[in-house]
Amino acid sequence: MADFSSGRPFFNCRNCQNPVALRSDLLSKDYLGKSGPAYLFSHAMNIIVGQKEDRQLITGLYTIADIYCCNCGEVLGWKYLRSYDVRHKNKEGKFIIERARISKEY
Secondary structure (H helix, E strand, C coil): CCCHHHCCCEEEECCCCCEEEEHHHEEEEEEEECCEEEEEECCCCCEEEEEEEEEEECCEEEEEEEEEECCCCCEEEEEEEEECCHHHHHHCCCEEEEHHHEEEEC
């Protein structure tokens, strides 16, 4: 578990306030999820990774797994496991967390 006493900003699950990502791991705010705007993170914490499945997204076909808050079970977004398009291989292993599912802490 991350050490939050250092004062580093992070993002919480909006439902239960469980910390799920550090601000320093935020890569982009230019993504869309099921509920609207979403953020791309290099790492996520305190999550459960669901079963993998192939899903057609805006930018192509991916193998992804939904991610859930480990405390309350809220669906937060997904993890990119595989891109079938070489142009999007950089997303593999990264996390999409929907903006509507998180709140910021400083």
